[in-house]
Amino acid sequence: MSFLLGTVLLAVVTAMACALPGVFVVLRRNSMLVDAISHAVLPGIVVGYFFTRSLDSPLLILGAALAGLVVVLGSEYLSRTGLLTGDAPQGLIFPALFSAGVIMVTLNFANVHLDTHAVLVGDLNLAAFHQLQIGGVLAGPSYLYVMLAVLVVNGVFLAVCYRRLKISTFDPGFARSLGLRPGALNTAFMFLVSVTVTAAFHAAGAILVIALVVVPPATAYLLTGRLPMMIGLTLAIAAGGALAGFWLAYLADAATSAGMAVFYGLVFAAVFTATRLRQRLRARRESAPAAAA
Amino acid sequence: MPLADDGGPAARVTNLSVAYRTTPVLRRVDLDVPRGVVMGVVGPNGAGKSSLIKAMLGLVPPLAGEVEFFGRPLAKVRRRVGYMPQSATVDWDFPTTVRDVVTMGTYGGLGWFRRPGRPEHERAEEAMAQTGIDALAGRQIGELSGGQRQRVFLARALVQAPDLYFMDEPFQGVDAKSQQAIVAVLHLLREQGRTVVIVHHDLATVRDYCDHVTLLNQRVIASGPVAEAFTKEHIRSAYEVAAGDDFLEFTA
Amino acid sequence: MTPAEFFADHTFRMVLFGTSVIGLVAGALGSFAYLRKQSLISDVISHAALPGTLGAFLFTVLVLGADGRSMIALLTGAVLVGTISVLFANHVARVSKIRIDTAMAITLTIFFGAGMLLMRIITDRPFPGKGGIQDYLFGNASVITYADLVTSIGVGGLALVLMVVFWKEFALRTFDADHASVLGFGARTIDALMFGTIVIATIIGLKAVGLVLMVAFVVTPPAAARQWTRTLPGMVTLSGLIGAAGSGIGAYLSIVLGDVPTGPLIVLTLFGFFVLSVLLAPGRSIVTRALERARARRRLKAELSAP
Numbered sequence: 001m002s003f004l005l006g007t008v009l010l011a012v013v014t015a016m017a018c019a020l021p022g023v024f025v026v027l028r029r030n031s032m033l034v035d036a037i038s039h040a041v042l043p044g045i046v047v048g049y050f051f052t053r054s055l056d057s058p059l060l061i062l063g064a065a066l067a068g069l070v071v072v073l074g075s076e077y078l079s080r081t082g083l084l085t086g087d088a089p090q091g092l093i094f095p096a097l098f099s100a101g102v103i104m105v106t107l108n109f110a111n112v113h114l115d116t117h118a119v120l121v122g123d124l125n126l127a128a129f130h131q132l133q134i135g136g137v138l139a140g141p142s143y144l145y146v147m148l149a150v151l152v153v154n155g156v157f158l159a160v161c162y163r164r165l166k167i168s169t170f171d172p173g174f175a176r177s178l179g180l181r182p183g184a185l186n187t188a189f190m191f192l193v194s195v196t197v198t199a200a201f202h203a204a205g206a207i208l209v210i211a212l213v214v215v216p217p218a219t220a221y222l223l224t225g226r227l228p229m230m231i232g233l234t235l236a237i238a239a240g241g242a243l244a245g246f247w248l249a250y251l252a253d254a255a256t257s258a259g260m261a262v263f264y265g266l267v268f269a270a271v272f273t274a275t276r277l278r279q280r281l282r283a284r285r286e287s288a289p290a291a292a293a
Numbered sequence: 294m295p296l297a298d299d300g301g302p303a304a305r306v307t308n309l310s311v312a313y314r315t316t317p318v319l320r321r322v323d324l325d326v327p328r329g330v331v332m333g334v335v336g337p338n339g340a341g342k343s344s345l346i347k348a349m350l351g352l353v354p355p356l357a358g359e360v361e362f363f364g365r366p367l368a369k370v371r372r373r374v375g376y377m378p379q380s381a382t383v384d385w386d387f388p389t390t391v392r393d394v395v396t397m398g399t400y401g402g403l404g405w406f407r408r409p410g411r412p413e414h415e416r417a418e419e420a421m422a423q424t425g426i427d428a429l430a431g432r433q434i435g436e437l438s439g440g441q442r443q444r445v446f447l448a449r450a451l452v453q454a455p456d457l458y459f460m461d462e463p464f465q466g467v468d469a470k471s472q473q474a475i476v477a478v479l480h481l482l483r484e485q486g487r488t489v490v491i492v493h494h495d496l497a498t499v500r501d502y503c504d505h506v507t508l509l510n511q512r513v514i515a516s517g518p519v520a521e522a523f524t525k526e527h528i529r530s531a532y533e534v535a536a537g538d539d540f541l542e543f544t545a
Numbered sequence: 546m547t548p549a550e551f552f553a554d555h556t557f558r559m560v561l562f563g564t565s566v567i568g569l570v571a572g573a574l575g576s577f578a579y580l581r582k583q584s585l586i587s588d589v590i591s592h593a594a595l596p597g598t599l600g601a602f603l604f605t606v607l608v609l610g611a612d613g614r615s616m617i618a619l620l621t622g623a624v625l626v627g628t629i630s631v632l633f634a635n636h637v638a639r640v641s642k643i644r645i646d647t648a649m650a651i652t653l654t655i656f657f658g659a660g661m662l663l664m665r666i667i668t669d670r671p672f673p674g675k676g677g678i679q680d681y682l683f684g685n686a687s688v689i690t691y692a693d694l695v696t697s698i699g700v701g702g703l704a705l706v707l708m709v710v711f712w713k714e715f716a717l718r719t720f721d722a723d724h725a726s727v728l729g730f731g732a733r734t735i736d737a738l739m740f741g742t743i744v745i746a747t748i749i750g751l752k753a754v755g756l757v758l759m760v761a762f763v764v765t766p767p768a769a770a771r772q773w774t775r776t777l778p779g780m781v782t783l784s785g786l787i788g789a790a791g792s793g794i795g796a797y798l799s800i801v802l803g804d805v806p807t808g809p810l811i812v813l814t815l816f817g818f819f820v821l822s823v824l825l826a827p828g829r830s831i832v833t834r835a836l837e838r839a840r841a842r843r844r845l846k847a848e849l850s851a852p
Contacts, residue, residue, distance in 0.1 A: 027387060031650035032585050039757070081831055082314075083823055086582025087646070088768050095761035096816040099809030102683065106806050120682060120757065121661050163400050170387040170394075174449075176352055177376035178401040179368070206757075207592065208661070211654040218647050225433035227388045254665035261658025268651060276640065315841035356846060386642040435642075 006140035007128040011256055012242045013144060014203045017151035018212035019238035020158060021193050023231050026217040028169050032087060034197060034213050036094035037068035038206040041198045042101030042119060056130065056143060061198045067097060068194030122205035124256040143202065150199045157192055161185065166227065204257040211261035216241065219268045222275050241267060301364045303328045303457045303488040304349065309358030311348045318344045320511050329486050331479050333493040333503035337532050340510040342492045343379065346459050350376055362457060372401055375455035377446050379462050385435040391445050392430040395421055398452030420451040425474050440471025447475055458482065460491045476502055499523060556687060557800055563689035563697065564792040564811060567750035570701035572766030572788020574708060574746035576781045577739055579767035580719045587763035589634055589653045590627040590747040591756040595660030597626025598681055599667060606672050614674040616696045623748040630656050631740050684755030686796060686807035697749045704745040707738060715739055716777050754808040762788060765815040772826035791815040
């Protein structure tokens, strides 16, 4: 596999692995929590590196994802105390964790060498640098297989928990009356999001990974009122946007993730404008006959 | 679905007390829900009507007290108990259709891996026909009116086919036509020998909709057949109004 | 290092005063974002300000032919684009079924992505004065100049003056959004002014603290102050003081300790203030609440079990 093809594939697989759980992130109103998680995993990565000595290690990814869970459970705890209002609980914990991470990186804790720039936007080419060889044949970047595994795990989780996620998102009171446990499901789901965000960290960094998780599902959400359709559209937008964004970044000679975020943004803006226009047209057409409620 | 032969009331509440943070909302409630009745839980705002149902279903932790359904704890008979929450808790923009929401009623009986198959879908279609929403089956849930939405949740409860239904304010924000449809279904359920408990706030319709009533204001003021429990004295006592107040005229 | 030695050093003084001013302004004005339940909007603003800052840099260099380091030009660009980002996020949430959290996340990440494309364009070309443009990501408190300090006092002071002048309107809009329009001011005008001051509070710290950590300056002091006071003036004042004190202490520690970066250390100091407040503040904190509730429950149980 050529380096270019491997890198393009890595971009596409990463985008799909992030966007798939993103569908429920958007529906469950957890979008800004992804922002918090993606920053909080930085100290997790540094500490994980101390133990594993490899930035690609699956163990590191799982360990660092626990740091993301600290933000999720910590902000839920702070909200439950009733001492804080609004979205402040999320905004309190992640900057502190991120600060701890930055301090560890600058003090060269564990000799981890993370380019601070890459912490924010990632470096897809660097992530694709280490090629996997099978029997002397280049089989593409080894990180491609890490992201492929994350994609598969996300797919399996969603397939198994699809109905539970759907009910507990749509009508949590009903879910609880069925004896399902929305709280436990939420923790499992957010851990998976955390794992996904950590795994995508190398490719997209702390801030642009939010674009990969949130923007394709939000765009699909505008386009359809059917959940299976929304999932299909999300995957299509994620993959298509990854290809176009890759090309955009190539032209601008910029980070691939930045190109992808901007391209997703353009698609979102176009869809948003189109649905607004359609709403207005429909409102005008319906204003003639009296509203039949 | 055959009724189990364990005798006794559909639900029995013993000495139930509930508090939110440090404020008590229910004080030592004792209550029996007989089988095969439509029971209205009636009382002023803040009387703890919703809290009573939620505490019975284990959705809010009680401070003290016991609840049994058909003589057993909830965990053992969960599939025989259905719940229709107040419509406010639902995400109306969720990308799902009416048919899909009604089919959710079958989920409790499917484990982790089984998907709804032909029998489940047939039950859903039947329930939609019963509640008169079959023509709306393909609509996104948010496109419906208040009354239509409420009928969707009623259909979902029918699909669950429990022996005991709890409904929190099923008539809230509902048009006359939907109201009639809901009442017809409630009475049909009673004829099938099932039990229905509704939280209700409209005193004027209690006699038409319910055959049993529980008047609640943090404590149980009265509970029993409408003719015995739904008296002026009890209502005055529950609503804390003075004798002779003409606010009660229409209920007599 | 003695305090005398510390204050004798020009750079140290600039770092200490500069970060304290940032902490004061962000803390005071952050109270309104907190009470509007939209604290995270400052995270959106700080990220969206990046393309604004860089756009202003390019405009200054290419069109005006001036030095790109002009603080006023960069601030103007940041305020402009930061305000656009707030309006965009709120607009998307208002007119479509997309919720505010998703609207904010989309705005934050897309504007930042555009900023990173601009960043690459600037760093790849030999523009004059482009050095230090990278500081906007993580901040660099050691490069605060006297001119920077004066600018941030001026701009921050302006925002505080706006807050005092429109105090009544801000307070009403925060506590009772519907009643505010009765005062004669349109709700939209008050919102624009209030979010405008929050934008200023956020962007004056970008260069010293960086866009990633700025959110902590806006969120943490009000959350800590809220535990100690019940009134709006009390909260705004205390929040500003906590912001200033936390920034000063963090900056002092980072200089005394040597290699530790200033912004992150300030954030950790502020977080320490918050943890102490939420645990121990009298009246409404985790510890006092837990004690109070246990007592009330015991009393209630005794009352309910009595015949």
